[in-house]
Amino acid sequence: MIRRLLSYLDERSGLSGLWAGARDCPLPGGASWARTFGMATLAFLLLEFLTGVGLSAWYAPTVQDAWASVHFIQFKLSLGWLLRGLHHVGGTALIVLAIVHLVQALIYGAYQAPRELTWVSGVVFLLLLVVVSHTGYLLPQDLRAYWATQVLVGIAGNQPVIGPTGQALIQGGPLVGNATLTHFYALHVGLMPVALFGMLGAHLWLRSRHAAATPKHLSPETAAERAQTYAPFQLFRDVAMSAAAMGVVAALVWRDGGVELGGPADPAVEFIARPEWYMMPIFELRHWFTGSSEFVATVILPGVGTTLLAGLPWLHGVLARRTARAHSLLVVGTLGGLASAVALGAVIPLADASDPAVLKTNAAADALAAEAHRLAMAGVPLEGPLFLYKNDPLVWGARVWDKQCKACHTECKEDPFKGSPCLEGYASRTWLTKFMKDPSAKHFFGNTKIDSMDAYTGSDEKLAAMVEFLVGESGATVSAPLVESGKAAFDDEGCGSCHTLDGVGGDDAPDLKGWASPAWLAAFIRTPGAKRFYGDANEMDDFPHEKLSKEELEAVITYLRAQTDAQAKYP
Amino acid sequence: MATATTPSDRRGVLKLLAGFLGAGMAALATVPVVGSVLTPLLRKTPSAGGFIDVLAEKELVADVPHRVELSSTQIDAWNTSTAVLGAAWVLKKKDGSLTALSTVCPHSGCSISQKTKDTYGCPCHASTFSLDGTATEGPSPRPMDPLTVQVKDGRVLVKHARFRIGTKEREEI
Numbered sequence: 179m180i181r182r183l184l185s186y187l188d189e190r191s192g193l194s195g196l197w198a199g200a201r202d203c204p205l206p207g208g209a210s211w212a213r214t215f216g217m218a219t220l221a222f223l224l225l226e227f228l229t230g231v232g233l234s235a236w237y238a239p240t241v242q243d244a245w246a247s248v249h250f251i252q253f254k255l256s257l258g259w260l261l262r263g264l265h266h267v268g269g270t271a272l273i274v275l276a277i278v279h280l281v282q283a284l285i286y287g288a289y290q291a292p293r294e295l296t297w298v299s300g301v302v303f304l305l306l307l308v309v310v311s312h313t314g315y316l317l318p319q320d321l322r323a324y325w326a327t328q329v330l331v332g333i334a335g336n337q338p339v340i341g342p343t344g345q346a347l348i349q350g351g352p353l354v355g356n357a358t359l360t361h362f363y364a365l366h367v368g369l370m371p372v373a374l375f376g377m378l379g380a381h382l383w384l385r386s387r388h389a390a391a392t393p394k395h396l397s398p399e400t401a402a403e404r405a406q407t408y409a410p411f412q413l414f415r416d417v418a419m420s421a422a423a424m425g426v427v428a429a430l431v432w433r434d435g436g437v438e439l440g441g442p443a444d445p446a447v448e449f450i451a452r453p454e455w456y457m458m459p460i461f462e463l464r465h466w467f468t469g470s471s472e473f474v475a476t477v478i479l480p481g482v483g484t485t486l487l488a489g490l491p492w493l494h495g496v497l498a499r500r501t502a503r504a505h506s507l508l509v510v511g512t513l514g515g516l517a518s519a520v521a522l523g524a525v526i527p528l529a530d531a532s533d534p535a536v537l538k539t540n541a542a543a544d545a546l547a548a549e550a551h552r553l554a555m556a557g558v559p560l561e562g563p564l565f566l567y568k569n570d571p572l573v574w575g576a577r578v579w580d581k582q583c584k585a586c587h588t589e590c591k592e593d594p595f596k597g598s599p600c601l602e603g604y605a606s607r608t609w610l611t612k613f614m615k616d617p618s619a620k621h622f623f624g625n626t627k628i629d630s631m632d633a634y635t636g637s638d639e640k641l642a643a644m645v646e647f648l649v650g651e652s653g654a655t656v657s658a659p660l661v662e663s664g665k666a667a668f669d670d671e672g673c674g675s676c677h678t679l680d681g682v683g684g685d686d687a688p689d690l691k692g693w694a695s696p697a698w699l700a701a702f703i704r705t706p707g708a709k710r711f712y713g714d715a716n717e718m719d720d721f722p723h724e725k726l727s728k729e730e731l732e733a734v735i736t737y738l739r740a741q742t743d744a745q746a747k748y749p
Numbered sequence: 750m751a752t753a754t755t756p757s758d759r760r761g762v763l764k765l766l767a768g769f770l771g772a773g774m775a776a777l778a779t780v781p782v783v784g785s786v787l788t789p790l791l792r793k794t795p796s797a798g799g800f801i802d803v804l805a806e807k808e809l810v811a812d813v814p815h816r817v818e819l820s821s822t823q824i825d826a827w828n829t830s831t832a833v834l835g836a837a838w839v840l841k842k843k844d845g846s847l848t849a850l851s852t853v854c855p856h857s858g859c860s861i862s863q864k865t866k867d868t869y870g871c872p873c874h875a876s877t878f879s880l881d882g883t884a885t886e887g888p889s890p891r892p893m894d895p896l897t898v899q900v901k902d903g904r905v906l907v908k909h910a911r912f913r914i915g916t917k918e919r920e921e922i
Contacts, residue, residue, distance in 0.1 A: 221774060224778065225774070225777070225778045228778040228779060228782055229778060229781065229782065231782065232781060232782030232785055232786070235785070235786065236785065236826075238827075243827065243828070246827040246828065247826070247827050249827060250826060250827035251785070254788075254792075254827070255785045255788050256784045256785055256787060256788045256791050256792070257780065257781040257784035257785055258781075258785050258788075260780075260781040260784075261781035261782065261784075261785050264777070264778070264781060409764075410760045410763040410764050410767065411763065413763075413767055414763040414764075414766060414767045417766075417767040417770045417771050417774075418766070418767070418770060420770075420774060421770035421771075421773055421774055424774050424777055428777055554827075556829060557824050557827065557828060557829025558827050558828055558829065559828070559829065559830070560828050560830045
């Protein structure tokens, strides 16, 4: 029944004839592993297509959504990490396999007449691969994608005459934004796949028209003698090579748990932008040709290289009229060019690997990515991933701290840079204990005008009780009996002769009612020189609304109050 | 040709191996695609039961009405957003019992505010209600609409609901 149905279909479609043609196609010189890379390239193109369709079902190309949706794919979707990992690493493998296939065709002499167009279609296919890879690079909208795209559109904009127009067209507007994402997305999932499969179709049609080339290293007689049909020997090798390459790709993805997703695109974050590996040679050349000659690195040299590569069959024709070694010359020349590109491309990655500045910035970028990831697990705000930081008071507080406070309250070190008190571990029991034992230490009031507070020299029990009492004022959870005895010790030690506890304050020392509580800190940061706080002894700037918004103030207070014992290291 | 001398069983083994490896590649490419598409079936989003966390119970003062906003967090794939659904008057009585009343006036849907220490009032048509929600003056056809309220781990939780306005009988919509 099935047999009859199949033969009915075949009589009308002729598909079995197509297969028979491929199966019985003779291979001069016989099956070989060197010939497998073309089919492996095809296998990876199909892998990219399938995983790409899978990804596109979950991806949203807008500035607010791109990073969030990729984060969702990576961490919330079943097997999403594998989907994205295969698509990313598979893309790299696709380019590598296409280049290896090109080198094999070159060595076999398969570019020579009458196969010129087969060769050219392959070179165009390779160029399309570079375009499809680049347009995909932007889509995750992480720091790497953002900066790489800034560099790319910047290069486009620097070209003589057409630069600014070209840049505006690529970006879809004056800046990299929503329209850039939708433009790149349209190219990546629409035009480029159609162009790639079209070019592949042309390549395969031309290949079937001219049959397989006879390898240059075999004499025509040997090649004919060793000839085999495509199936099953070459077919098996093709499938085995494709499967082996895919196995390597899958193993790499498995080992790393997919592909890294950096922190969300953020123009304010320091980042060392590096292009994809296949663009490294051009990146290095840009160090040689700067300013107005930059287009030599970005257009002229790559353009000349590509034209020579595409024109190889005709170059061969010209050379063959002068020398019998035309083929060897072209093989050596092309491989030499390839080797120089690899050497050029290796310069920066090798230098980066041991550059402390690069490693430090990369470590900071990794920490940022981890933080963004942690926050994004609860979902990303509609306003976009940068609001993840703003919506978390602690993370936002740390950023406000870095921007507004750190210039004076520097990082605590053995030898502090400036006189402002060291606030790492602020209001923790450890910090308070250290402070009360030595308020005039250089980490506290040592370099300020405040010099009237005496160090506490009494018993440790009493000190612990007073510390507990103060911690209680800040609103933290405390032991009630200890607070009782701490309050008694406070009065007993005569603290009250300078510090008041009624929310009004005397002239000599800060009022300690609600010390380090949100309300106390808010009032203090706004007006540290108020009579209730340091009065005339104050040296800290006021932070009115214009300098520190209400939200920033609240965030920085959250940050200060989240300091822990472990952070208080000095003195 | 060389192939003519090769035993046919060797051809069969190669064909079988090629088919096996080919199927492996096809599986590698399709499993993550199908797996990702099946996510909605594999992972159920937990439902919060409709209760909205409004404030800590200790923030309430006995016999003093407290106005709270009812906003719920909504998750749509990778986005979270907060939608304000409405508001409620929460009252803790001296005996510790809690009530929550919708701020939507049953008469024509305006927002009811506190009028005096012991009354609520609607600014649109001057309906007046006692703190337990009973309509005392004005055109309101029925008392204020109660909302389900509970305390869990020291937090006050209120369930949001909407009611038909202008009718004597209370009907949830």
